[in-house]
Amino acid sequence: MRQKLAAGNWKMNGTSEALSDLQELAAAHATSGVDVLICPPTPLLHRAAEIVAGSAVTVGGQDCHMASSGAHTGDTSAEMLRDAGASSVILGHSERRADHGESDATVCAKADTAIKAGLIAIVCLGESLAQREAGETLDIIGAQLAGSVPAGSAGDTLVIAYEPIWAIGTGKVPTLEQIGEVHGFLRAQLVARFGTGIGGAIRLLYGGSVKPGNAAEIFAVDDVDGALVGGASLKAADFSPIITALEAA
Ligand code: PGA
Secondary structure, three states, X not given: OOOOEEEEXXXXXXXXXXXXXXXXXXXXXXXXXXEEEEEOOHHHHHHHHHHHOOOOEEEEEOOOOOOOOOOOOOOOOHHHHHHOOEEEEEEOOHHHHHHOOOOHHHHHHXXXXXXXXXXXXXXXEOOOHHHHHOOOHHHHHHHHHHHHOOOOOOOOOEEEEEOOHHHOOOOOOOOHHHHHHHHHHHHHHHHHHHHHHHHOOOEEEEEOOOOOOOHHXXXXXXXXXXXXXXXXXXXXXXXXXXXXXHHHO
C-alpha cells in the first residue's frame, strides 16, 4: 500500500502573515492517515517547520540546486532545505521549466542531489495544451519521466506529480479518464524501469486546479496517490477538506 500524500505548493505567495494559516492547518491535522506537506517560499521554511512540528504536516522546498554547495548566488541547496526542516522538495515544476529553462537532465540531477541529502524528491511533469491537442501527451510524459527521474530511485524517496500545464491555475481539469490514462501509463513505465517493487511503490500525484469540490473524484482514480495543490493550498479552509477527502479515499 502506498502512503497517500496531500502536497501544497505556495509558489511565490506568502509572507509572515501566511504562517497563521499554517498554524491553523497543523492544529486541524495533528494526526492524519495520509502524509501532508506544505512547500512555502524558502524564507518562511524554517519558521514553517517550527510551526508544524508535532503535527501530521511537514514542510518542503519548491526547488534546490543540483550542486551540494558553492558559488551559486541566489540558489538554495538540498542540504540547506533539510537543515531548515524540509522533508521534501518539489523539482521540475512547469513554472521552473518555463521561467528558468530547466531541462529534464537538470531536474534529474537536482532530484539525485535532493535524495542524497535525505529529501523526498517530488518530480513534476506534464504536457502543454498544444501537445495534448496534437495527441502527443504520452510521448511527452514518457520522455520527461525517462529524463527527469534518476537511476537508482527508491519507492519511498521519489514522488511523481502529473501536472498538465493547461490545468495549472486555470480551473480546467482533465477528465477522470485522461488522468487515469496518464497515471496508468506512468505506473507501467515505472514498473518497466524499476520493477514491481520500486515501480509499484513510487507515489503518483495529480496536480492542476485541484479544489475541495473535485478532490474526491480525482482521488478515486486508479494510481492517483494524492495531489499537488497550488492555489487551494494557500488557505487552511481550502486545503483541509482536500486532506480529508484523501483520507477517505
Ligand atoms: P493549482 O497549481 O492547484 O493552482 O492549479 C498546481 C501546481 O502548480 O502545483
